Amino acid sequence: MTATWAWWRAxxxxxxxxxxxxxxxxxxxxxxxxxxxxxxxxxxxxxLWGPGDAGGMGDPEHRTAVxxxxxxxxxxxxTTRGAFWVLCASTMAVSxxxxxxxxxxxxxxxxxxxxxxxxxxxxxxxxxxxxxLLILAFxxxxxRWGIDAMLFGRxxxxxxxxxxxxxxxxxxxxFMAGVQKAGVAWWPWGGFSALFIVLQDxxxxxxxxxxxxxxxxxxxxxxxxxMAFELGACLVPYAxxxxxxxxxxxxxxxxxxxxxxxxxxxxxxxxxxxxxxxxMRLGVFPFAMLATYPAFFHGQExxxxxxxxxxxxxxxWG
Amino acid sequence: xxxxDGRAALLLAVVFFNTVEALPLxxxxxxxxxxxxxxxxxxxxxxxxxxxxxxxxxxxQLTEAAFALAxxxxxARAWLTAPARPLFELTQTGQNWxxxxxxxxxxxxxxxxxxxxxxxxxxxxxxxxEHEFRADALVYRRVRAVYDGQSxxxxxxxxxxxxxxxxxxxxxxxxxxxxxxKFIRLHTYEPGESATVLEEVGDxxxxxxxxx
Numbered sequence: 001m002t003a004t005w006a007w008w009r010a011x012x013x014x015x016x017x018x019x020x021x022x023x024x025x026x027x028x029x030x031x032x033x034x035x036x037x038x039x040x041x042x043x044x045x046x047x048l049w050g051p052g053d054a055g056g057m058g059d060p061e062h063r064t065a066v067x068x069x070x071x072x073x074x075x076x077x078x079t080t081r082g083a084f085w086v087l088c089a090s091t092m093a094v095s096x097x098x099x100x101x102x103x104x105x106x107x108x109x110x111x112x113x114x115x116x117x118x119x120x121x122x123x124x125x126x127x128x129x130x131x132x133l134l135i136l137a138f139x140x141x142x143x144r145w146g147i148d149a150m151l152f153g154r155x156x157x158x159x160x161x162x163x164x165x166x167x168x169x170x171x172x173x174x175f176m177a178g179v180q181k182a183g184v185a186w187w188p189w190g191g192f193s194a195l196f197i198v199l200q201d202x203x204x205x206x207x208x209x210x211x212x213x214x215x216x217x218x219x220x221x222x223x224x225x226x227m228a229f230e231l232g233a234c235l236v237p238y239a240x241x242x243x244x245x246x247x248x249x250x251x252x253x254x255x256x257x258x259x260x261x262x263x264x265x266x267x268x269x270x271x272x273x274x275x276x277x278x279x280m281r282l283g284v285f286p287f288a289m290l291a292t293y294p295a296f297f298h299g300q301e302x303x304x305x306x307x308x309x310x311x312x313x314x315x316x317w318g
Numbered sequence: 319x320x321x322x323d324g325r326a327a328l329l330l331a332v333v334f335f336n337t338v339e340a341l342p343l344x345x346x347x348x349x350x351x352x353x354x355x356x357x358x359x360x361x362x363x364x365x366x367x368x369x370x371x372x373x374x375x376x377x378x379q380l381t382e383a384a385f386a387l388a389x390x391x392x393x394a395r396a397w398l399t400a401p402a403r404p405l406f407e408l409t410q411t412g413q414n415w416x417x418x419x420x421x422x423x424x425x426x427x428x429x430x431x432x433x434x435x436x437x438x439x440x441x442x443x444x445x446x447x448e449h450e451f452r453a454d455a456l457v458y459r460r461v462r463a464v465y466d467g468q469s470x471x472x473x474x475x476x477x478x479x480x481x482x483x484x485x486x487x488x489x490x491x492x493x494x495x496x497x498x499x500k501f502i503r504l505h506t507y508e509p510g511e512s513a514t515v516l517e518e519v520g521d522x523x524x525x526x527x528x529x530x
Binding site: 044120121130134285 | 322323325326329330332333336337340341342360363364367370408409410411412413414415416417418419420421422423425426427428444445454455457458459460461462463464465466467469474475478479481482485504506508509515516
């Protein structure tokens with residue numbers, strides 16, 4: 001028991017370069033600000049989150065369990081608009097690294113109220129955003145390249161556990177999405193027909209895919225690749241563990257370190273999300289997921305890539 | 319107990335409750351959902367798959383077994399996550415990653431029509447480039463989620479969505495006095511099943527609104 005507890009404790013110890021989480025902190029909220037901007041531009045703030053008497057589709061004030069937002073404040077258009085702008089401001093504050101614990105929690109709580117007002121309009125990716133914000137709130141990721149660094153002092157290192165927890169969160173999402181694909185069309189005995197079927201759904205498809213029969217084998221291949229990517233997510237924590245304990249013996253550990261599956265797995269994820277963005281109308285989902293990918297890299301690895309880009313940019317053309 | 323122990327204990331609780339929340343157990347079990355065409359279609363396909371493995375059960379037996387398992391799953395999750403439930407609810411966080419779990423072979427197409435004399439004419443139909451009234455809003459992910467979830471069983475939100483859509487039409491077309499919002503049910507065929515990919519099955523849940 002003591003050894004197991006010591007192992008668990010050690011798993012979350014140590015410090016880390018803040019760069020990966022800073023990138024997540026900056027980019028992920030910007031993706032959602034874009035989404036909120038769309039809500040505003042399409043004149044959907046009130047239809048989605050407003051009181052029923054003003055045309056809100058959730059009709060929150062007449063339900064048995066009235067959301068706290070409309071218990072604490074009058075169910076009026078002004079309340080909805082006020083909450084919406086608080087949500088936008090706190091999301092922007094997260095991105096800027098301003099009072100990160102407070103701004104993250106404020107964003108989670110206000111966004112949670114909107115989720116309660118119209119649950120149908122709150123999707124998995126919105127839940128994921130709130131999950132990640134709760135990790136960022138305690139991460140210290142604003143103490144570098146954030147306003148908090150100017151206000152409270154800059155930190156060269158932050159705790160390592162938030163990045164590890166975020167990796168676990170993303171990997172868990174993919175793996176569980178794969179495990180829950182109980183529809184027979186996702187599996188070989190269902191003919192790997194899932195993507196073909198999904199792309200015929202007019203509520204989801206970006207284009208009419210009535211010509212897709214000609215490319216049916218390709219959709220089968222991509223269905224298989226999606227399952228391989230999602231179910232393969234369970235190997236990622238072991239890949240990190242193998243890297244972390246590189247000096248220890250073991251055939252499997254050695255193979256994982258030799259193959260280093262993480263970059264290839266992430267590349268498959270990038271391909272899958274860009275494919276989703278090109279063929280389906282799932283809004284910010286692919287971009288929000290991609291915004292968390294920096295967490296899979298060490299700061300040094302990101303710096304190396306950015307350094308290469310900088311050097312390449314500095315070279316004269318030709 | 320050191321600070322490292324405290325952090326490890328907190329993270330253990332976080333990982334435990336979130337893992338249970340993520341388990342592929344159903345979140346609700348309603349018997350009537352298992353009689354829907356899409357569910358019965360799915361169960362029939364599982365029946366064929368199991369038969370291939372030498373397991374022979376009737377569709378009715380598989381339906382009852384699936385529902386019993388679902389009920390058990392719902393109770394188990396509720397019991398295991400009870401201490402963390404208030405926090406999950408306050409923050410609306412969780413680990414429900416059911417994404418396209420059962421590709422729908424009975425999808426629906428949203429159609430909005432206006433009445434002109436005795437005739438109905440379309441102003442919007444999903445993926446119809448000639449009828450794109452408020453298409454930008456209607457395909458926006460949150461709005462799509464509101465109506466798409468109603469195509470199997472229309473509820474209160476479908477009613478309110480129809481009222482909103484009709485109000486948008488009335489505001490844009492002063493000459494229009496009657497609007498109809500409905501689904502057209504489709505059936506998707508895989509290659510080899512039929513010459514066509516999509517077949518229109520019929521209208522569903524038409525809602526008519528008259529200008530106030």
